[in-house]
Amino acid sequence: MTRRRQIYEGKAKILYEGPEPGTLIQYFKDDATAFNAQKKGTINGKGVLNNRISEHIFTLLGTIGIPHHFMRRLNMREQLIRQVEIIPIEVVIRNVAAGSLSKRLGIEEGQQLPRTIIEYYYKDDALGDPLVTDEHIACFGWASQEEMHDIADMAIRVNDFMCGLFAGVGIKLVDFKLEFGRLWENEYARVILADEISPDGCRLWDMVTNEKLDKDRFRRDLGGEVEAYQEVARRLGLLPEGADNVVLDLETQRKKRGR
Ligand code: TMP
Ligand code: ASP
Numbered sequence: 001m002t003r004r005r006q007i008y009e010g011k012a013k014i015l016y017e018g019p020e021p022g023t024l025i026q027y028f029k030d031d032a033t034a035f036n037a038q039k040k041g042t043i044n045g046k047g048v049l050n051n052r053i054s055e056h057i058f059t060l061l062g063t064i065g066i067p068h069h070f071m072r073r074l075n076m077r078e079q080l081i082r083q084v085e086i087i088p089i090e091v092v093i094r095n096v097a098a099g100s101l102s103k104r105l106g107i108e109e110g111q112q113l114p115r116t117i118i119e120y121y122y123k124d125d126a127l128g129d130p131l132v133t134d135e136h137i138a139c140f141g142w143a144s145q146e147e148m149h150d151i152a153d154m155a156i157r158v159n160d161f162m163c164g165l166f167a168g169v170g171i172k173l174v175d176f177k178l179e180f181g182r183l184w185e186n187e188y189a190r191v192i193l194a195d196e197i198s199p200d201g202c203r204l205w206d207m208v209t210n211e212k213l214d215k216d217r218f219r220r221d222l223g224g225e226v227e228a229y230q231e232v233a234r235r236l237g238l239l240p241e242g243a244d245n246v247v248l249d250l251e252t253q254r255k256k257r258g259r
Pocket of ligand 2: 036038
Protein backbone atom coordinates (compact mmCIF):
# COMPACT_ATOMS: atom_id res chain seq x y z
CA MET A 1 0.00 0.00 0.00
CA THR A 2 1.33 3.45 -0.81
CA ARG A 3 2.14 5.55 2.21
CA ARG A 4 -0.13 8.48 2.63
CA ARG A 5 1.11 11.79 3.86
CA GLN A 6 0.13 12.44 7.46
CA ILE A 7 -1.15 15.97 7.93
CA TYR A 8 -1.85 15.97 11.66
CA GLU A 9 -2.03 13.61 14.62
CA GLY A 10 -4.39 14.45 17.45
CA LYS A 11 -5.20 12.58 20.64
CA ALA A 12 -7.89 10.36 19.14
CA LYS A 13 -7.52 10.81 15.39
CA ILE A 14 -4.99 11.10 12.58
CA LEU A 15 -5.54 13.17 9.45
CA TYR A 16 -4.01 12.04 6.16
CA GLU A 17 -3.92 13.71 2.79
CA GLY A 18 -7.05 12.76 0.82
CA PRO A 19 -7.35 11.45 -2.73
CA GLU A 20 -8.36 14.85 -4.16
CA PRO A 21 -7.33 18.40 -3.33
CA GLY A 22 -9.46 19.79 -0.54
CA THR A 23 -10.10 16.37 1.00
CA LEU A 24 -8.57 14.54 3.96
CA ILE A 25 -8.85 11.06 5.42
CA GLN A 26 -9.78 11.02 9.09
CA TYR A 27 -8.52 7.91 10.91
CA PHE A 28 -10.06 7.02 14.30
CA LYS A 29 -7.62 5.61 16.88
CA ASP A 30 -8.40 3.57 19.99
CA ASP A 31 -6.37 5.99 22.12
CA ALA A 32 -8.24 7.71 24.91
CA THR A 33 -7.07 10.70 26.90
CA ALA A 34 -8.60 12.80 29.62
CA PHE A 35 -7.75 15.88 31.66
CA ASN A 36 -5.67 17.41 28.89
CA ALA A 37 -3.89 14.13 28.22
CA GLN A 38 -2.70 13.71 31.81
CA LYS A 39 -4.59 10.41 31.78
CA LYS A 40 -3.92 8.11 28.84
CA GLY A 41 -5.28 4.72 27.83
CA THR A 42 -6.63 2.54 25.07
CA ILE A 43 -10.21 1.49 24.52
CA ASN A 44 -10.04 -1.44 22.10
CA GLY A 45 -12.50 -0.96 19.27
CA LYS A 46 -13.38 2.64 20.17
CA GLY A 47 -12.11 3.99 16.85
CA VAL A 48 -14.33 1.65 14.86
CA LEU A 49 -17.40 2.58 16.88
CA ASN A 50 -16.71 6.33 16.83
CA ASN A 51 -16.16 6.26 13.07
CA ARG A 52 -19.57 4.61 12.59
CA ILE A 53 -21.44 6.71 15.17
CA SER A 54 -19.97 9.95 13.82
CA GLU A 55 -20.84 8.97 10.24
CA HIS A 56 -24.42 8.32 11.30
CA ILE A 57 -24.89 11.59 13.18
CA PHE A 58 -23.20 13.79 10.56
CA THR A 59 -25.27 12.16 7.81
CA LEU A 60 -28.49 12.83 9.71
CA LEU A 61 -27.44 16.43 10.47
CA GLY A 62 -26.87 16.89 6.74
CA THR A 63 -30.48 15.94 6.09
CA ILE A 64 -31.67 18.84 8.28
CA GLY A 65 -29.39 21.27 6.47
CA ILE A 66 -26.39 21.51 8.78
CA PRO A 67 -23.31 21.96 6.54
CA HIS A 68 -20.51 19.59 7.58
CA HIS A 69 -17.16 18.14 6.56
CA PHE A 70 -18.17 14.47 6.34
CA MET A 71 -18.19 13.02 2.82
CA ARG A 72 -18.24 9.24 3.22
CA ARG A 73 -16.92 6.42 5.36
CA LEU A 74 -14.09 4.58 3.64
CA ASN A 75 -13.61 1.60 5.95
CA MET A 76 -13.93 0.64 9.61
CA ARG A 77 -11.59 3.31 10.89
CA GLU A 78 -11.47 5.94 8.17
CA GLN A 79 -13.73 8.51 6.64
CA LEU A 80 -13.25 10.97 3.80
CA ILE A 81 -13.79 14.56 4.86
CA ARG A 82 -13.51 18.06 3.41
CA GLN A 83 -10.42 19.92 4.45
CA VAL A 84 -11.27 22.92 6.59
CA GLU A 85 -9.37 25.44 8.63
CA ILE A 86 -10.33 24.50 12.16
CA ILE A 87 -11.59 27.43 14.25
CA PRO A 88 -9.67 27.17 17.55
CA ILE A 89 -12.79 27.11 19.71
CA GLU A 90 -14.41 24.10 21.39
CA VAL A 91 -18.14 24.71 21.54
CA VAL A 92 -19.78 22.97 24.50
CA ILE A 93 -23.56 22.70 24.67
CA ARG A 94 -25.11 21.75 28.02
CA ASN A 95 -28.63 20.58 28.79
CA VAL A 96 -27.98 19.01 32.20
CA ALA A 97 -25.38 20.04 34.79
CA ALA A 98 -22.31 17.78 34.82
CA GLY A 99 -18.53 17.76 34.60
CA SER A 100 -16.67 21.03 34.74
CA LEU A 101 -19.86 23.11 35.04
CA SER A 102 -20.85 21.25 38.21
CA LYS A 103 -17.33 21.48 39.57
CA ARG A 104 -16.80 25.18 38.77
CA LEU A 105 -20.18 26.43 39.96
CA GLY A 106 -21.06 23.86 42.61
CA ILE A 107 -24.20 22.67 40.82
CA GLU A 108 -25.24 19.12 41.48
CA GLU A 109 -24.60 16.72 38.59
CA GLY A 110 -27.78 15.61 36.89
CA GLN A 111 -29.75 18.78 37.50
CA GLN A 112 -31.74 19.73 34.38
CA LEU A 113 -30.72 23.24 33.33
CA PRO A 114 -33.62 25.69 32.95
CA ARG A 115 -32.10 26.74 29.65
CA THR A 116 -29.43 25.35 27.35
CA ILE A 117 -25.98 26.81 27.92
CA ILE A 118 -23.36 27.30 25.20
CA GLU A 119 -19.77 27.70 26.34
CA TYR A 120 -16.60 28.37 24.40
CA TYR A 121 -13.15 27.01 25.22
CA TYR A 122 -10.00 28.23 23.50
CA LYS A 123 -8.29 25.22 21.90
CA ASP A 124 -4.80 25.37 23.34
CA ASP A 125 -3.36 22.30 25.05
CA ALA A 126 -0.54 24.28 26.68
CA LEU A 127 -3.14 26.49 28.38
CA GLY A 128 -5.45 23.55 29.16
CA ASP A 129 -8.26 24.77 26.83
CA PRO A 130 -9.47 27.69 28.98
CA LEU A 131 -13.09 28.84 29.10
CA VAL A 132 -13.47 32.09 27.14
CA THR A 133 -16.26 34.49 26.23
CA ASP A 134 -17.36 36.06 22.93
CA GLU A 135 -15.35 39.09 24.00
CA HIS A 136 -12.08 37.15 24.05
CA ILE A 137 -12.91 35.48 20.73
CA ALA A 138 -13.59 38.87 19.08
CA CYS A 139 -10.68 40.63 20.78
CA PHE A 140 -8.09 38.08 19.70
CA GLY A 141 -9.66 37.46 16.29
CA TRP A 142 -10.16 33.68 16.72
CA ALA A 143 -13.46 34.01 14.85
CA SER A 144 -15.48 36.92 13.47
CA GLN A 145 -18.78 38.06 15.00
CA GLU A 146 -20.58 36.73 11.92
CA GLU A 147 -18.87 33.34 12.25
CA MET A 148 -19.78 33.18 15.95
CA HIS A 149 -23.38 33.97 15.08
CA ASP A 150 -23.45 31.07 12.60
CA ILE A 151 -21.71 28.77 15.10
CA ALA A 152 -24.17 29.49 17.92
CA ASP A 153 -27.08 29.08 15.52
CA MET A 154 -25.81 25.71 14.27
CA ALA A 155 -24.93 24.53 17.78
CA ILE A 156 -28.53 25.06 18.92
CA ARG A 157 -29.94 23.28 15.87
CA VAL A 158 -27.54 20.37 16.34
CA ASN A 159 -28.50 20.19 20.02
CA ASP A 160 -32.24 20.17 19.30
CA PHE A 161 -31.80 17.44 16.72
CA MET A 162 -29.47 15.31 18.81
CA CYS A 163 -31.62 15.60 21.95
CA GLY A 164 -34.50 14.11 19.94
CA LEU A 165 -32.35 11.48 18.26
CA PHE A 166 -31.00 10.21 21.57
CA ALA A 167 -34.28 10.57 23.47
CA GLY A 168 -35.79 8.28 20.84
CA VAL A 169 -33.39 5.53 21.92
CA GLY A 170 -33.69 6.12 25.66
CA ILE A 171 -30.58 8.27 26.08
CA LYS A 172 -30.32 11.69 27.71
CA LEU A 173 -27.96 14.10 25.92
CA VAL A 174 -26.38 15.78 28.95
CA ASP A 175 -23.74 17.83 27.13
CA PHE A 176 -21.40 17.63 24.15
CA LYS A 177 -18.61 19.37 22.32
CA LEU A 178 -18.56 20.55 18.71
CA GLU A 179 -15.82 21.94 16.51
CA PHE A 180 -16.25 24.04 13.41
CA GLY A 181 -14.03 24.89 10.48
CA ARG A 182 -13.78 27.34 7.61
CA LEU A 183 -14.38 25.91 4.17
CA TRP A 184 -12.62 28.16 1.70
CA GLU A 185 -14.22 28.64 -1.70
CA ASN A 186 -12.29 31.19 -3.76
CA GLU A 187 -11.84 34.20 -1.48
CA TYR A 188 -14.81 33.36 0.69
CA ALA A 189 -14.97 31.12 3.75
CA ARG A 190 -18.10 29.62 5.25
CA VAL A 191 -18.31 27.85 8.58
CA ILE A 192 -19.20 24.17 8.61
CA LEU A 193 -19.36 21.51 11.32
CA ALA A 194 -16.14 19.49 11.59
CA ASP A 195 -14.28 16.98 13.81
CA GLU A 196 -16.46 14.12 15.12
CA ILE A 197 -19.58 13.49 17.18
CA SER A 198 -19.19 10.38 19.31
CA PRO A 199 -19.29 9.22 22.95
CA ASP A 200 -15.76 10.68 23.27
CA GLY A 201 -17.14 14.21 23.21
CA CYS A 202 -20.68 13.75 24.52
CA ARG A 203 -22.18 12.88 27.89
CA LEU A 204 -24.86 10.27 27.24
CA TRP A 205 -26.88 8.88 30.14
CA ASP A 206 -29.42 6.10 30.05
CA MET A 207 -32.76 7.85 30.55
CA VAL A 208 -34.03 5.37 33.13
CA THR A 209 -30.93 4.38 35.11
CA ASN A 210 -28.64 7.39 34.43
CA GLU A 211 -25.91 4.91 33.57
CA LYS A 212 -23.07 6.67 31.76
CA LEU A 213 -22.61 5.58 28.14
CA ASP A 214 -19.66 7.81 27.23
CA LYS A 215 -16.03 8.71 27.91
CA ASP A 216 -16.78 9.51 31.56
CA ARG A 217 -16.46 5.73 32.06
CA PHE A 218 -12.77 6.18 31.20
CA ARG A 219 -12.30 9.58 32.87
CA ARG A 220 -13.78 8.27 36.14
CA ASP A 221 -12.35 4.72 36.03
CA LEU A 222 -15.80 3.14 35.85
CA GLY A 223 -14.78 0.38 33.42
CA GLY A 224 -16.95 -1.06 30.62
CA GLU A 225 -15.93 1.67 28.17
CA VAL A 226 -16.25 -0.27 24.93
CA GLU A 227 -19.48 -1.91 26.07
CA ALA A 228 -20.94 1.56 26.68
CA TYR A 229 -19.89 2.84 23.23
CA GLN A 230 -21.32 -0.35 21.68
CA GLU A 231 -24.57 0.18 23.52
CA VAL A 232 -24.87 3.65 21.99
CA ALA A 233 -24.16 2.21 18.51
CA ARG A 234 -26.61 -0.63 19.12
CA ARG A 235 -29.42 1.69 20.22
CA LEU A 236 -28.83 3.91 17.18
CA GLY A 237 -29.39 0.81 15.06
CA LEU A 238 -25.79 0.61 13.90
CA LEU A 239 -25.14 -2.91 15.19
CA PRO A 240 -27.34 -5.84 14.22
CA GLU A 241 -29.61 -6.92 17.06
CA GLY A 242 -28.13 -9.75 19.10
CA ALA A 243 -24.68 -9.36 17.54
CA ASP A 244 -23.20 -6.67 19.73
CA ASN A 245 -19.62 -7.54 18.94
CA VAL A 246 -20.05 -7.77 15.21
CA VAL A 247 -18.12 -4.60 14.38
CA LEU A 248 -15.18 -5.64 16.49
CA ASP A 249 -15.32 -9.25 15.29
CA LEU A 250 -15.16 -8.05 11.71
CA GLU A 251 -12.11 -5.98 12.50
CA THR A 252 -10.40 -8.88 14.24
CA GLN A 253 -10.99 -11.00 11.15
CA ARG A 254 -9.64 -8.24 8.90
CA LYS A 255 -6.49 -7.96 11.05
CA LYS A 256 -5.99 -11.73 10.92
CA ARG A 257 -6.14 -11.55 7.13
CA GLY A 258 -3.43 -8.90 7.38
CA ARG A 259 -5.35 -6.04 5.79
P1 TMP B 1 -16.63 19.31 30.67
O1 TMP B 1 -17.79 19.19 31.57
O2 TMP B 1 -15.44 18.53 31.11
O3 TMP B 1 -16.28 20.75 30.37
O4 TMP B 1 -17.06 18.66 29.28
C1 TMP B 1 -18.21 19.08 28.58
C2 TMP B 1 -18.43 18.22 27.36
O5 TMP B 1 -17.40 18.43 26.40
C3 TMP B 1 -18.41 16.72 27.65
O6 TMP B 1 -19.47 16.11 26.93
C4 TMP B 1 -17.10 16.22 27.15
C5 TMP B 1 -16.72 17.22 26.10
N1 TMP B 1 -15.29 17.51 26.08
C6 TMP B 1 -14.54 17.18 24.98
O7 TMP B 1 -15.06 16.64 24.00
N2 TMP B 1 -13.22 17.48 24.99
C7 TMP B 1 -12.61 18.08 26.03
O8 TMP B 1 -11.39 18.33 25.98
C8 TMP B 1 -13.39 18.41 27.19
C9 TMP B 1 -12.77 19.07 28.38
C10 TMP B 1 -14.73 18.11 27.15
N1 ASP C 1 -9.90 14.93 25.32
C1 ASP C 1 -9.40 15.74 26.35
C2 ASP C 1 -7.92 15.51 26.64
O1 ASP C 1 -7.38 14.50 26.88
C3 ASP C 1 -10.12 15.72 27.62
C4 ASP C 1 -11.44 15.08 27.79
O2 ASP C 1 -12.11 14.71 26.85
O3 ASP C 1 -11.82 14.95 28.95
O4 ASP C 1 -7.22 16.42 26.65
